[in-house]
Amino acid sequence: MSRTIRDGAHIEVARSAARLFLEKGVAGTSGDEIAETAGISKRTLWRYFRTKESCIEPLFARMSQNLAAKLQKWPLDMTVERFLEINYDMSKIDAQEIEDSKLVVHLIARLDEEPALLEPWFMSTRATEDLMAGVIATRLELSPSDFEVRLCAATVAAAMRVIDETISRAAVKYGQVPTLAESNDRLAQAIRRASTLSFCDPVTPRGR
Amino acid sequence: MSRTIRDGAHIEVARSAARLFLEKGVAGTSGDEIAETAGISKRTLWRYFRTKESCIEPLFARMSQNLAAKLQKWPLDMTVERFLEINYDMSKIDAQEIEDSKLVVHLIARLDEEPALLEPWFMSTRATEDLMAGVIATRLELSPSDFEVRLCAATVAAAMRVIDETISRAAVKYGQVPTLAESNDRLAQAIRRASTLSFCDPVTPRGR
DNA sequence: CACAATAATGACACTAAGTGCCATTATCCG
DNA sequence: CGGATAATGGCACTTAGTGTCATTATTGTG
Numbered sequence: 001m002s003r004t005i006r007d008g009a010h011i012e013v014a015r016s017a018a019r020l021f022l023e024k025g026v027a028g029t030s031g032d033e034i035a036e037t038a039g040i041s042k043r044t045l046w047r048y049f050r051t052k053e054s055c056i057e058p059l060f061a062r063m064s065q066n067l068a069a070k071l072q073k074w075p076l077d078m079t080v081e082r083f084l085e086i087n088y089d090m091s092k093i094d095a096q097e098i099e100d101s102k103l104v105v106h107l108i109a110r111l112d113e114e115p116a117l118l119e120p121w122f123m124s125t126r127a128t129e130d131l132m133a134g135v136i137a138t139r140l141e142l143s144p145s146d147f148e149v150r151l152c153a154a155t156v157a158a159a160m161r162v163i164d165e166t167i168s169r170a171a172v173k174y175g176q177v178p179t180l181a182e183s184n185d186r187l188a189q190a191i192r193r194a195s196t197l198s199f200c201d202p203v204t205p206r207g208r
Numbered sequence: 209m210s211r212t213i214r215d216g217a218h219i220e221v222a223r224s225a226a227r228l229f230l231e232k233g234v235a236g237t238s239g240d241e242i243a244e245t246a247g248i249s250k251r252t253l254w255r256y257f258r259t260k261e262s263c264i265e266p267l268f269a270r271m272s273q274n275l276a277a278k279l280q281k282w283p284l285d286m287t288v289e290r291f292l293e294i295n296y297d298m299s300k301i302d303a304q305e306i307e308d309s310k311l312v313v314h315l316i317a318r319l320d321e322e323p324a325l326l327e328p329w330f331m332s333t334r335a336t337e338d339l340m341a342g343v344i345a346t347r348l349e350l351s352p353s354d355f356e357v358r359l360c361a362a363t364v365a366a367a368m369r370v371i372d373e374t375i376s377r378a379a380v381k382y383g384q385v386p387t388l389a390e391s392n393d394r395l396a397q398a399i400r401r402a403s404t405l406s407f408c409d410p411v412t413p414r415g416r
Numbered sequence: 417c418a419c420a421a422t423a424a425t426g427a428c429a430c431t432a433a434g435t436g437c438c439a440t441t442a443t444c445c446g
Numbered sequence: 447c448g449g450a451t452a453a454t455g456g457c458a459c460t461t462a463g464t465g466t467c468a469t470t471a472t473t474g475t476g
Binding site for chain 1: 326327330331334355358359362363365366367369370371374398401402404
Binding site: 248249250251255 | 425
């Protein structure tokens, strides 16, 4: 593993860190421990990550990237509701991904008791915001740095965050695991209501 | 200064920290330096704040608190636009507060080059979110922990954050300082468009 | 005013997070 | 194979942050 194949190594470490954080708390987990559990040296750990907390970021990032991969295929002539419906059904095939999702859900559910997890979570929301800016810009033929686009991306990302937090907490703390259809509904509805620009409905390329 | 009068001490330290961060960068500023500049011992500094970065939080908190103080006086039968209009005009009298605002604006404008400032800034947004949840809950006679209220608070807080970032950056980096009326307009408009519940218009107490 | 109770601070030693530096090892490409 | 380069590990070192205890300031009460 070297040259450029380091990408896989990072998320491995993130899984170790997440399990340790969930089991013993962030404060109760040392950097040395994370390194040891992940099978790398201390020095390499600190080359991979700037802080102990940021070790779990690749897990959040993976969720963002999954979302991004899907959203890039969102046809211009389709509503959010329909898009989420047909997309979330078929895609979850990878066992590893399910395992990662579980870790993420548990991490999010602990945000209250573990304020140290807030920073990586907010960083992830920020990434989602950038991502949504790209999607919105594409659909409406605007620039991703346009003020209106940024505003809309921020409100939508915030709504998605609240949905994630609500569902994760309900699942972990009260055992209320929603069906895929229910989650999709909630997410789509929240996104639609949160948007300050109408990118959720079919858009017609204005050019040519 | 003791017993419970510590509140003033914290923001004094925050001002010192902010100036140092702006002058030499976060990485270039040590905890010892902050303590020395603020005239307190290292040990007391770490009792006041958990991390170096969080030293500036009281400055952000002060802005939130100002806003809170105003919003609590928002009459039920008034629109946001009108409320912001009559409120932001008269209130800015304190010289210290103006000085603090300047520091905050400069800090926000540096978010791109100083990612270490993101955490306290996000924490502040989180505080604003809680604050708005309270305001919205009051106006609509709902619980601040109600899902719909949380969602709306999150989108509104996100919009306010984008406005703050946009205005601060424009002011510091491009010298575009808007008038109070312009800022108010932008803020009110963003809040209104971001809200998923209609708390911006006059609400009628439903009881009795 | 004096005195007890308690909160705030400082001094100092200590743990752990994170970096700099250099030697070693793995990988890629010709 | 062999040289260039990227990744890693080991170790010393800096600095962020904590635990402990003695000292000082503050408040309330008789």
